Amino acid sequence: MEKTGIKYGVLTAVALIAYFLLMKLLGLAHIIELRFLNGLILAAGIVMAIKNYKESVDGLIRYFKGLGVGTLTAITATVLFAVFMILYIKIFDTSMLEVLSAERYFGERMSVTPGIVVFMVLMVEGVISGFLISFIAMQYFKRQDHKVPGAP
Numbered sequence: 001m002e003k004t005g006i007k008y009g010v011l012t013a014v015a016l017i018a019y020f021l022l023m024k025l026l027g028l029a030h031i032i033e034l035r036f037l038n039g040l041i042l043a044a045g046i047v048m049a050i051k052n053y054k055e056s057v058d059g060l061i062r063y064f065k066g067l068g069v070g071t072l073t074a075i076t077a078t079v080l081f082a083v084f085m086i087l088y089i090k091i092f093d094t095s096m097l098e099v100l101s102a103e104r105y106f107g108e109r110m111s112v113t114p115g116i117v118v119f120m121v122l123m124v125e126g127v128i129s130g131f132l133i134s135f136i137a138m139q140y141f142k143r144q145d146h147k148v149p150g151a152p
Contacts, residue, residue, distance in 0.1 A: 004053045005069045009076020012045025016081045024093075042074060042126065043133045049073040050134070050141050066138045074130020082122040 016038055023029045053069045054061040 001065055001069050004049055005072025006076050008045050008049030009073040012042060012077035013080035015041050017084050039129055042130055045077055046070040046073050046133045047137050050137050054141055061141055063138055063142050066141055067134050070134025070137055071131050075127055078123055078126025082119045086119055
């Protein structure tokens with residue numbers, strides 16, 4: 001289970017980084033609304049991880065194991081992407097801090113470094129959405145035949 005979650009978490013992080021670099025190359029990285037696609041990339045990684053895990057256990061996936069695979073995938077991908085973003089901001093582009101900063105959530109008097117703010121925001125976004133995506137995906141993958149109960 002852990003091996004699958006980490007493997008797909010790394011692959012998802014690579015996809016998130018590639019997407020960010022593509023947006024930066026096209027001059028679109030400052031458009032906050034495009035971060036929505038990060039969620040779709042994360043969802044694809046989680047679904048592929050759960051599907052792969054289900055195949056590895058011959059279709060007999062236990063609900064909490066599948067939920068764990070998806071959540072581990074999300075955590076791995078989010079941590080790697082957040083670390084990349086902090087390094088990118090510190091080394092290449094400090095102006096990205098304004099785009100990603102969430103200081104308004106913490107107030108102006110808090111003495112929190114910008115790197116910590118970015119890391120916390122990305123972690124909260126990624127882990128919470130990843131858990132919800134895993135929960136939703138497991139509604140589909142928990143059944144061996146992938147059919148909705150009561151459907152013909």
